[in-house]
Amino acid sequence: MSDEIFGLADCNNFYVSCERVFDPSLEERPVVVLSNNDGCVIARSNEAKAMGIPMGAPAFKYREYFQKYGITVFSSNYTLYDNMSERVMSILADSAPFIEVYSIDEAFLDFSSLKRFHMPSFCRDIREKIRSWTGIPVSIGTGRTKTLAKIANRIAKKDKSTGGIFNMERYCENDLDMILAVIDVGDIWGIGKKYAQFLRKSNINTAKDLKYTPDEWILKYLTVEGLRTTTELRGRICIPFREKRPARKQLVVSRSFGKDVTDLEEISESVSEFASRAAEKLRKEGLTASSIAVFIQTNPFRNDPQYHNISSIKLPAGTSYTPEIVQTAILLLKKIFRSGYSYKKSGVIFSEIGKTDTRQMGLFEKNKNIDRHQDLMRTIDTINTEMGKNYIRPAITLNRHRWEMKSSFRSSRYTTNWDELPSVRICHDENEK
Numbered sequence: 001m002s003d004e005i006f007g008l009a010d011c012n013n014f015y016v017s018c019e020r021v022f023d024p025s026l027e028e029r030p031v032v033v034l035s036n037n038d039g040c041v042i043a044r045s046n047e048a049k050a051m052g053i054p055m056g057a058p059a060f061k062y063r064e065y066f067q068k069y070g071i072t073v074f075s076s077n078y079t080l081y082d083n084m085s086e087r088v089m090s091i092l093a094d095s096a097p098f099i100e101v102y103s104i105d106e107a108f109l110d111f112s113s114l115k116r117f118h119m120p121s122f123c124r125d126i127r128e129k130i131r132s133w134t135g136i137p138v139s140i141g142t143g144r145t146k147t148l149a150k151i152a153n154r155i156a157k158k159d160k161s162t163g164g165i166f167n168m169e170r171y172c173e174n175d176l177d178m179i180l181a182v183i184d185v186g187d188i189w190g191i192g193k194k195y196a197q198f199l200r201k202s203n204i205n206t207a208k209d210l211k212y213t214p215d216e217w218i219l220k221y222l223t224v225e226g227l228r229t230t231t232e233l234r235g236r237i238c239i240p241f242r243e244k245r246p247a248r249k250q251l252v253v254s255r256s257f258g259k260d261v262t263d264l265e266e267i268s269e270s271v272s273e274f275a276s277r278a279a280e281k282l283r284k285e286g287l288t289a290s291s292i293a294v295f296i297q298t299n300p301f302r303n304d305p306q307y308h309n310i311s312s313i314k315l316p317a318g319t320s321y322t323p324e325i326v327q328t329a330i331l332l333l334k335k336i337f338r339s340g341y342s343y344k345k346s347g348v349i350f351s352e353i354g355k356t357d358t359r360q361m362g363l364f365e366k367n368k369n370i371d372r373h374q375d376l377m378r379t380i381d382t383i384n385t386e387m388g389k390n391y392i393r394p395a396i397t398l399n400r401h402r403w404e405m406k407s408s409f410r411s412s413r414y415t416t417n418w419d420e421l422p423s424v425r426i427c428h429d430e431n432e433k
Helices: 014-021 046-050 059-068 078-095 116-134 146-158 173-180 193-201 207-211 215-233 264-284 322-336 367-387
Strands: 006-011 031-034 041-044 072-074 098-103 106-110 138-143 165-167 250-261 287-298 308-319 343-355
Touching: 006 078, 006 116, 006 146, 014 031, 014 041, 014 078, 031 046, 041 046, 078 098, 078 106, 078 116, 116 138, 116 165, 138 146, 146 165, 146 173, 146 215, 173 207, 193 215, 207 215, 250 264, 250 287, 264 287, 264 322, 264 343, 264 367, 287 322, 308 322, 308 343, 322 367
Parallel strands: 031 072, 138 165
Antiparallel strands: 006 106, 006 138, 031 041, 098 106, 250 343, 287 308, 287 343
């Protein structure tokens, strides 16, 4: 049995919780958040789940339902969500000995260096600090492996009696089996929908059933990955803790347009916007890219003439310099653009990515130019961080027309845009509303 203790901190209904932080009147009310272009439901409050609104529900089919039952609808506000995530992760990083950021709203924590009897109070302190400092509710589960921590987190989130914290490592083997016996096999981390259906047909319905399934059978039908998951259910570590994220191999920035676009100039604006955003992400992670690709495509769900294409180029050396990347992206776009089509989507793809400090210079490049470019980008990134996203950006991206995504219900970017800061009204008269 492992002596390690892993934790998983998971923000509850994260997108909805971000919206509620700045509008407390939404507490205990049904709320949904829509995907890009206000397409489908991608986040639901517990109240919306209880009303039977499914994940992925097409917004246009539920529009009357939303209105009839007073369900508050938001467009995706990824700028706000990303910033709130950074705040939560920063608190976790300061509070836990080691942290592995798993997604925008989840992080694994390594508690192995802590005394076990301190675990409940330690988790409670972290949870209360995050709620107090950011307004985001968090559930924390702990276990001897990451898979068990995932299950513990699910229990902490679903069972209100836990107070948002469930420490699975405290249980003996028999008690642990009783817990696993009520966990559906489809709720195990790493067991996808197809595998879950197959396991149920094989009379393996719970986490406990899977735990005691012979290794030979697991290897034959679930491969090595399934055996790792099963071994973790038995309390032995097979999925290691990674304090640092694996090296990025590719970076993609793309969006569907709010309306179909036929004009090269408007598509150029979209590609320039995506290329600029991708370059900023590279710099934020201390990376450069040596290969850039641009793609465009029409709407496959319409009966219009169809066309899609992609063009790429390998650069002499890795770069994250926005002017160079935008200029290259526009040249690639012009190679593949064809008039007479209604385009629905464009995007940029960066590959052959490496660390900035390992960048190999081109034969005719000068250190002076590279340093000047890096200083310029560093200055622009600093200004955009302090003054708001896109405060300084390429001129070609200033005019957004039909290509911009639909976001009819987007809330303000409260934490990153000076013009959208939340306002507070102070009432001096107790009778004043």
